[in-house]
Amino acid sequence: MPYANFCLICRGTACESSKADVLYDEIKQYVAANNLSEQVQVLRTGCFGFCEQGPIVKVLPDEAFYVQVKPEDAEELVTEHLLKGRPVERLIYREPGVHALGNIDQISFYQKQFRIALRNCGFIDPENIEEYIAREGYVALERVLFEISPDDVLKELETSGLRGRGGGGYPTWRKWKHTKEAVADQKYVVMNADEGDPGAYMDRSLLEGDPHSVLEAMAIAGYTTGADTGFVYVRAEYPLAIKRLRTAIAQAEEYGVLGDNILGSGFSFTIEIRLGAGAFVCGEETALLLSIQGERGTPVQRPPYPAVKGLWGKPTVINNVETFASIPVILTKGGAWFAKVGTETSKGTKVFALTGKVRNTGLIEVPMGITLRDVVYSIGGGIPGDKKFKAVQSGGPSGGMISSENLDTEIDYETLTALGSMMGSGGLIVMDEDDSMVDVARFYLDFTVEESCGKCVPCRVGGRQILHLLQKIADGKGTTEDIDRIEEIGKTMKASSLCGLGKTAASPALSAIRYFRQEFIDAIPADAKEDAV
Amino acid sequence: MSVAIENRAELSKELAAFVEEWRNKPGNLIMVLHKIQEEYGYVPEPVAREVARRLRVPEAQVFGVLTFYNFFNLEPPGKHRIAVCMGTACYLKGGGSILEDLSEYLNVPINGVTADKQFSLQAVRCIGCCGLAPAVLIDGEVVGKLTKEKMRETLKKYRENTQEALVTSQAL
Numbered sequence: 001m002p003y004a005n006f007c008l009i010c011r012g013t014a015c016e017s018s019k020a021d022v023l024y025d026e027i028k029q030y031v032a033a034n035n036l037s038e039q040v041q042v043l044r045t046g047c048f049g050f051c052e053q054g055p056i057v058k059v060l061p062d063e064a065f066y067v068q069v070k071p072e073d074a075e076e077l078v079t080e081h082l083l084k085g086r087p088v089e090r091l092i093y094r095e096p097g098v099h100a101l102g103n104i105d106q107i108s109f110y111q112k113q114f115r116i117a118l119r120n121c122g123f124i125d126p127e128n129i130e131e132y133i134a135r136e137g138y139v140a141l142e143r144v145l146f147e148i149s150p151d152d153v154l155k156e157l158e159t160s161g162l163r164g165r166g167g168g169g170y171p172t173w174r175k176w177k178h179t180k181e182a183v184a185d186q187k188y189v190v191m192n193a194d195e196g197d198p199g200a201y202m203d204r205s206l207l208e209g210d211p212h213s214v215l216e217a218m219a220i221a222g223y224t225t226g227a228d229t230g231f232v233y234v235r236a237e238y239p240l241a242i243k244r245l246r247t248a249i250a251q252a253e254e255y256g257v258l259g260d261n262i263l264g265s266g267f268s269f270t271i272e273i274r275l276g277a278g279a280f281v282c283g284e285e286t287a288l289l290l291s292i293q294g295e296r297g298t299p300v301q302r303p304p305y306p307a308v309k310g311l312w313g314k315p316t317v318i319n320n321v322e323t324f325a326s327i328p329v330i331l332t333k334g335g336a337w338f339a340k341v342g343t344e345t346s347k348g349t350k351v352f353a354l355t356g357k358v359r360n361t362g363l364i365e366v367p368m369g370i371t372l373r374d375v376v377y378s379i380g381g382g383i384p385g386d387k388k389f390k391a392v393q394s395g396g397p398s399g400g401m402i403s404s405e406n407l408d409t410e411i412d413y414e415t416l417t418a419l420g421s422m423m424g425s426g427g428l429i430v431m432d433e434d435d436s437m438v439d440v441a442r443f444y445l446d447f448t449v450e451e452s453c454g455k456c457v458p459c460r461v462g463g464r465q466i467l468h469l470l471q472k473i474a475d476g477k478g479t480t481e482d483i484d485r486i487e488e489i490g491k492t493m494k495a496s497s498l499c500g501l502g503k504t505a506a507s508p509a510l511s512a513i514r515y516f517r518q519e520f521i522d523a524i525p526a527d528a529k530e531d532a533v
Numbered sequence: 534m535s536v537a538i539e540n541r542a543e544l545s546k547e548l549a550a551f552v553e554e555w556r557n558k559p560g561n562l563i564m565v566l567h568k569i570q571e572e573y574g575y576v577p578e579p580v581a582r583e584v585a586r587r588l589r590v591p592e593a594q595v596f597g598v599l600t601f602y603n604f605f606n607l608e609p610p611g612k613h614r615i616a617v618c619m620g621t622a623c624y625l626k627g628g629g630s631i632l633e634d635l636s637e638y639l640n641v642p643i644n645g646v647t648a649d650k651q652f653s654l655q656a657v658r659c660i661g662c663c664g665l666a667p668a669v670l671i672d673g674e675v676v677g678k679l680t681k682e683k684m685r686e687t688l689k690k691y692r693e694n695t696q697e698a699l700v701t702s703q704a705l
Contacts, residue, residue, distance in 0.1 A: 014664045017675030051664030199621035201661035236567060236604050237660065239673070274560065275567050277602030278658070294562035295594070296601040312559065355622035355663035362664055393621065429621045443624055447658075453601075 003041040005082055006060040007031070010122060012047030012208055013201075013240055019071055020055035026074035027057075031082065040082050043131075046209015048122040049363040050109050053093060058104070058122075065100035065107065066091040095381075109360045112378050114341060116349045117165075117325040118365045121209030126244050129251040132212040138257045140331035141216050141223075145265040150180060150224040159335030161347030162327070166192055166283070166320030167395065167424040168500075169346070169413040172327075175317060178307035179225040182315035187227035189218050190311065190318040192288055193234040193241070196280040197396035198447060200427030202351040203321035205363050207234070207241035210325065211248035215271060217324035219258060220331065221317050222269040230271040231292055231311070237278065245273060280397070280451035283425075284499045285310075285318050287453070298453045299499035320425065322351050342368035346412035356393075356429040359384050373407040376430055387432035391515070395424025397444045397451075398504035400511025401437065420511040422504065437516040438523050442470040444508035448501065459502025462493040466509055473520060479528040483513060483520050541586065542579035548572055552587050562590055562598055566605060575606040603658075611646045611653035613691050616670040620659025627680075628667040632656055634681045638688070652691075 009015075009024045028042050048056045053067035057077065064087045066077070073091060080086045093100040093107065100107055115121075124131035132138070144153055157173035164170045179187060191214060195203040206214065218230040234242055249271055252258035260268045274292045282288045287297035289311045310316025326348060330338045339347045346368040352375070355361045359381030366375065372392055376382065383389050391401040394411075400421035402409075409415050413423050431440065445467040454460045466489050469482045490506030497503045513520055521529065544552065551568045555561040565584055569576050576599055585595040599605045617623075617632040632654075636643050639652050646653040662668045665677025669684065676687055 013675070014662050014677075017662060017665060017668075017677060051662075054664065195661070196658065198619070198624075198659035199663055200659065201663060204661045237657075275564065276604075277563055277567070278604035279602050280658070291563065292560050294560040294564075294598070296597055353663055355666065356625050361622070361666075396621070427621070429625065431625065435625060440625075443621070 004039045005041070005062075007040055007042045007082065008045045008058040008060065008122065009043065010046070010048045010054060010056045011044040012051070012054075012121075012205055014047070014051040015054035015056060016240070018055050022071040023055055023057070023069060023074055026071045027078060030075050030078035034078060034083050036078070036082055043125050044127065045124060046121040046126050047118075047205040047363055049113075049118070049205075049365075050107075050360065051362040052360050057091075059087075062087065063100075063102045063104050065093045065104050067093040108381065109362065109364075109379055112370060112374050113365055114349050114367050115365045116329055116338070116341075117206060117213075117322050117351050118209070118363070119329060120213060121205060121363075124210070126209055126211055127247050129212060129248065129255055132210070133255075136332055137212055137328070138216055140328040141219055141257060142263060143331060144220050144223055145263060145267060150226075153220065153224045153331065154180070156331055156335040157327070160330045160338040161335075161342070162323065162330060162338065163346065163413065164320060165322035165326070165350065165425070167398065167422060169423060172319065172323055175307050175319070176221060176225055178305065179227070179315045179317045182308050184315050186229075186312075186314045187225055188311045188314055188316040189221045189225070189227045189230040190289065190292065190306075190316055191218055191230070191232045191324055192283065192285065192318055192320045193232055193238075194276045194283045194288060195235060195238075195321075195425060196276075196278075196283050196451075197425050197427050199355055199393075199429045200353045200396060200425055202353055202363065202426045204235075204238050204241050206321050206325050206351070207238070208244055211241075211244045212252065213328055214321055214324040215245075215248055215252055215258060217319075217327035218271055219262065219269045220327060221319070221324075223267050225315070225317050227315075227317065228268055228270070230269065232271060232273045233276060233282075233288055233292055234273060235278075236275040242273065242275070249273070279453075280447070281453045281499070281501050284501055287499070288318070289316065296453075298455045299501070301498060322426070343410060343412045345414050350411075350423065350426060352426045352428045354380050354428050354430070357383055357387065357432040357435070358430040368412045369410045371408050371410055372402060375411075375428065376407070380430065383430065383432050385432075387434065389430070390433050390435055391431045391437070393421075393429040393431065393440070393508070394427065395422040395504075395507070396427045397448045398422060398500065398507060399424045399427075400507045401431075401440070401515055402511075403515040420507065420514055422507070436474075437512040437519045438470065438474050441509040441512040442467065442474055445470055445505070448505040452501065452505070456496075456498035456502060458493045458497045459499075459505060462489045462497075463502070463505050465489050466493075466506055470509060473523050476523060476525055477528075478520075478524045480521065480524060482524075483517070486510075487513060540579050541583040542577065544580065544583055544587075545572065548580075549587075552584060556588060561588060562595065563602075566595075566599060570605060573609075575609050577609075578607065608646070609650075612651050613672055614653050614655070614670075615688075616655045616657040616660070618658075618660045618662070618666070618668045618670070619656045620661075620663060620666075622663035622666040623659075623668055626666040631667055631669065631679055631681060631684055635684060635688075638685055652688075
C-alpha cells in the first residue's frame, strides 16, 4: 500500500545541531507506537535552506511547514497530525499574510528562489540512492553513456552557458574541452569541495543533501573527457558531508552506476575521497591538486592550466560542487532550458549562504540577475531590530563590500566584479549600521594574512602591511596617508600576486575604502588629517 | 654511515594496517596523518616519524605538511575541545567577545590548553552554521545562538561532569 503521509525532517548540519537527529528518532518511535509505519514514511532529508527557523519538518501531501520543532513536540505532531489529521497549529510557520499550511510556496523566503542545484535538497533522503533515482537520478549519465556523444555533452553545456560556480566563472564546457582534447595516458576529474570561505556553506549543504548529483556529474565529466578516476577534495571539518559521500559512493557502486563497467557500457569510473586539512589557499586549484598529492598546498604559476597539466602532471577537470550539481539536470532538461534563466552573460542560478544581520538567514538559490534588494529584503526579510542596512559582503575574503546605493544592481559575474567585489563561491553577509567597515576590512585581512602560503612576496608582505595599517586606523592612530597607502599596496597585490588568493586579498579593504571612505577618515584623529576629502 | 634511529613510536595494529593499506597509493600522506590525529587527538612526533619511515617519505616532508595545515595539532588537546567559530557571520554577531570571555573564564590563552588539561580553546574558521551564529563547537557538537552567559552556563555542565568523574575516581 502506498504511504498516505510523508514526514520530511531536515537533517542538515544546522538543524541537526538543534537536535533534529533526536527529533527524527522520536518521530519514528511515535509513528511505530501508533501503528502508523504502513501509512507514514518518515524521511531524513538534506537542507531546506531556511536555517533560521530550524529544525524544520514538512508533512506531505498536506504541505504543513513546521518550524523550530523540538524533540518534545514529536508526540503531539504524530498523534495529532499524522494520526488524527489535525495539523499542530502552534508549530506552523507564520509570517504576515502567510500561514504555511498548503501553501509553502507562498512563504516569502522561498518566493523568489529557483532551485536547480538544490533541486533535491530537502526532498530526498541523501543516504538512499533509490530516492535520488526516483527523481531522475543517473538518467543523465545513462543518456551520456548510450545516447549522445562526448561532443554532444560539450555542446549542451555550451548552450547552457554554465560557468564555474566556485567564483571564477570560467565556462565549464571549455574547461572540459581542453581536457578532452589533451592527449594523455591518464586523466582525472576533481571536485573542489574545500569550502574555506568564512560565512559560506553552500557546498556542504549540497553534499549533505544530495551527494549523488555531484557523483553522477563527475562520472559524466569522466566519460566526456576520457578520465577513469575522480577525486573529491573535501574539508575535514565537514564530517557529515564526508559520511554521506562515502555512503553514496558505496551505494552507487553497488547499483552499478559507479565503478567497473558502468551500466554495462564498458566505461569505468571510480571516485575516491581526499580530505583537506584546513588551508584556505587549497581552494585555489593548483594548490588543491598538490594537496591531493599529499604535499603542502602552495599554488603554482599558470599556465599550464590543470585542464592540460594537473594532478600528477595529467590533464585534470576540476570543478566546484555547485557546478557539478547543476550538470545532470542540464543534460536531462537541455542546455536551452537552463539558459532561459539568468542574464546575458551569466546563465542559470546561484546558491548563496545568506547570513549576518538579516532576519531569515539560510541557504538560498536564486536566478542570476536578481537584485540584492530582493535578496536582502524579500527573501531575507530585511534587517532585524529596526537597524539600517549598511552593506552586503559577497565573495568572502576575495570579495568586497556592496553599499546601499547598489542594492538594485542585478547580480551576475560581471556586475559584481564591476562593483569591486566578486561572485565568489556564494557567501552573502549582510551588515547593519553597527558594523564598522574598518573593523570588517581588518577581519578579512587578518584572515588572508594568516592563510597566505607565503610563496610570493606581494601577498606575503603586502597583506601584512595592509593589515598593519588597518589595525593602526582601527586603533585611532592612523593618518590619511595610510588610507592612500592601503590602496597603493592593494593595487600592487592585485597586479602581481601569484594566485587568486593574493590577487584578491586586498579587495575587502579596497572596496570598504571605495564605498565608506568617510568612515576611515572619521577614524583618524583630527591632528593627523591633512586635507581629507 | 649509520643513522641513529630514535624517538620513533610503535604503531597500533589498526594504524599499522591503515598505513599498509595506503602505502602504495599516491598522495597518501595527508590521509595517513588524518588517521593518526583521529586516533590520538593530535599527531605525536614519534608516530609521525615512524609513519615517515613506513611510507618512505622524508621526515622533512611529513613535518612540512603537518605545519602547513591548520587542522593538524602537534600538541595534545584538552579533554574537552572548544572551538569558537570565527567565520564572518559569527564574528559580526559577537563571536570575538565570546572567545575573549572564554579565555578569561577558563584562564587559558587562545589556542591553548587549561592547566588541568580539561579544556582546550581554539579559534576556528567557519564551521558552516552561520544560521546559528555565533556558534561554538564543543567536542564536535554545535552550540549556537550564543551569549556569554549561555556559553558559561554550557561549560558548567562539562565542568560538573568532570568534577564528578574526578570525585568518583578518587573515591575508587
